[in-house]
Amino acid sequence: MRYLLFFILFSIFQFSNAQLLSGKEKNYTRKDSLRGSLRPERTDYDVKKYDLFVKVDPEKKYISGVNKISFKTSAKLPKLQIDLFENMKIDSILFRGKKLKFNREFNAVFVEFEKAIKKNKKRTIDVYYSGNPIIAKTPPWDGGFIFTKDQNGKDWVSVAVQGTGASLWYPNKDHLSDEPEEVEIHIAAPKDLVAVSNGRLMGKEELDKNFTQWNWKVVNPINNYNIILNIGDYVNFSDQFQDLDLEYYVLSYNLEKAKKSFQEVQPMMDCFYEKIGPYPFPEDSYKLVETPFLGMEHQSAVAYGNGFSFGYRGSDLSATGVGLNWDYIIIHESGHEWFGNSITAKDIADMWIHESFTSYTEAIYIECRWGLEKALTYLNGVKRTMVRNNKPIIGDYGVNAEGSGDMYFKGANMINTLRFVINNDEKWWNILNNFTSEFKHTTTDTESVVAFFEAETGLELTPFFDQYLRYTKLPQLQFKKEKNVISYRWKTDVKNFEIPVELSNDAEEIRIYPTNKWQELDQEISTKHLKVNLKKFYITTNLEEVLKK
Incomplete structure (x- = not known):
């Protein structure tokens, strides 16, 4: 029965956290390339800011709003591409008060300017939209909105779209290579509920007798899929780690459970600060937000749905017992703040940069709390129970295609192997600190990461990474x-x-x-x-x- 449980968990986990887009390999279409590739309509402008207003009607499962997209041109720009799923309606696109012409091709929207915008110009377009967004059937393993009720019958709303794409619910340049440098998120929610998003709360205002608008602001670069909203009967409590503000939003009846469970954030931060460097978004604070799904690495508003329990939904993915000493979702999803949110892959094919390093942070945390031998036991356990070695970890570039789910625990064990190849722990932890510092708030790729580790170690590591990432067989x-x-x-x-x-x-x-x-x-x-x-x-x-x- 135990092995059946872990087989089921493994099958589920292949789609956990990152909504892996498997099953499409080699059967790519124009729709895939429009989403995943870079062309002048995307590369000739750099997004500077999203100013997103969205009204959520839980009863109708309907959203409406406007995203004011500010950008700077890097070349002459006669038209640009933004993205919004086909089931969502674009009501109008305004530029300097005038409507622009646009046309759709699948989920891509091509916006034409009456006169091409010159290079190095800063401009803003306002994209008004509305519709019933796709609802996730099994979040977070498939992307979409979550409209549900809490145990008191109150509306509880959230969204998770990693892999699937942020354009599922708001218009944006939906490619990992370009992150807005700042974002404002204004959420109009039913007045008896609280709306929580990324960054810091700037205030709230009553719109009418039925809706209140909650205003949030992010002052650091952020992935499109990390921009989120959560609406529920939330209560807030706070804590402090050194100079970092810790904020927690949980359903009102779970307050006492959360106060006890979230104490784990303190030793986690203490460990991560030492081993991988300071929290990369202190200006935006660190938050855990209770969600009606398992979890997701939403920047500065980490989604938490692990039931205030140890392990992964109360189970140990490693089948060793070590995984039952700590809350998997708190540690894993918070680890993404360093790897995935601060250091971001330019193409989803390189998602191992997010998941392999983050899965390794689980072992880092175990080592900090319970010692190296326990960390090695855990890593050895997850490679036995969770790794298939049936597909390459790196996916196909330019078509929005991730590689194998082995990016999690095969990748973590690859990184652990590199540690003992180096065989100098002081040097190892310095390298990881240098990595998170040098690559902080950047988008990158496999070649750049490998070049960094080669420079830091003085070793020829391209064959090492290629064997683990591009082939299925282990050395x-x-x-x-x-x-x-x-x-x-x-x-x-x-x-x-x-x-x-x-x-x-x-x-x-x-x-x-x-x-x-x-x-x-x-x-x-x-x-x-x-x-x-x-x-x-x-x-x-x-x-x-x-x-x-």
């Missing part, structure tokens, strides 16, 4: 025995794969330096109980079989 440390002489080499899909690995026997730990060519094992090394350290190095090996011969 195999092969051994053979001929006339009592044992030889070893790496068997990999890539060429020039060279990383050290740790062996141990009853007497000592041994570090060897395999390449793709056969080398002889030092004959002075005792082969009695000789093992490869598979907790520190995520590889396969045939050593045990060879020693039995």
Whole structure:
């Protein structure tokens, strides 16, 4: 029964947090390329600010509003592309008080200017829209709005659209490569409810006898899919970590549970500040917001729906017991503030940059609280229960296609392997701090991340990352025995794969330096109980079989 439970959890988790767009590989259409590719209509302008007004009618499951999109041209711009799902209606697009012509192609909207805007000009268009947004059937594993009721029968509304796209519910330039530098979000909600969004609350105002508008502002760059709204019977309480404001919004009847459960944020922040650097958005505060779905890394307003329990919905993804010592959603989704929200992939094909590093933060937290051995036990557990090694982690570029769900725990174990390749913990933690500092508030890609780690370590790591990210097979440390002489080499899909690995026997730990060519094992090394350290190095090996011969 336990194995059945973890099979079910694994199947679900493949679509957790990031709504993986699998099943479309190699069958891409014009619709995919319009969403995922970069053309002059997108690259010739840089979004500076979204000023989003949206009114939510839970009874009708209907939203309406305007997004005032401010941008700066990087080239002459006769027309631009914004995005909004086909089921949503664009009522009008205004530029300097006049309506602009526009036409749709699937979810892409091409806006034409009467006269091309010159390079290096700052302009704003107002996009008025309305409609019944797509409702998620199993959030957050599919994208959409969530209209539900709390246990007191009050409306509870939220949205989760990572992977699916923020253009599901508001007009924007829906591509990871361009983040607005600031955002204002104005949410008109039923007057007896509270609306919570990203950043800091700037105030509220009564619109009429039925609706109150809640005004929020973000002053840091933010991913489109991270811009969200939450509406419910919320109460707020606060805390402080060093100079960082901690804000919590939970349903009124869960206040006492939350006050106890959210105490975990303090040791988490203490750990992350030391190991991966300061919180990247202090100006916008850190928030946990209770949601009617499991969780999502909504920047400065992390969605939380784990029931105030330890583990992943009360279960341990690693099947080791270690995962039951802490709240999975608090740690994982908060880790995304550093990896995914601050450091963002330019193309969704490189989502491993978000998920692999964030999944590794789970092990970082465990190590801070309970020690390295527990962290290694957890990582070894999740790679056994959760990794399939059936598809490459990197997806296809330019078509809005993510890679394999192995980006989570295979990726985390890859990063853990790199730590022990470096074999210097002081250097390792300095590298992670430098990574989050140097790449703070930027969009990036695989090549840039690999180049950074190569520069920091002085190692040739392109073959290492390529083997784990672009191929399904793990590196195999092969051994053979001929006339009592044992030889070893790496068997990999890539060429020039060279990383050290740790062996141990009853007497000592041994570090060897395999390449793709056969080398002889030092004959002075005792082969009695000789093992490869598979907790520190995520590889396969045939050593045990060879020693039995």
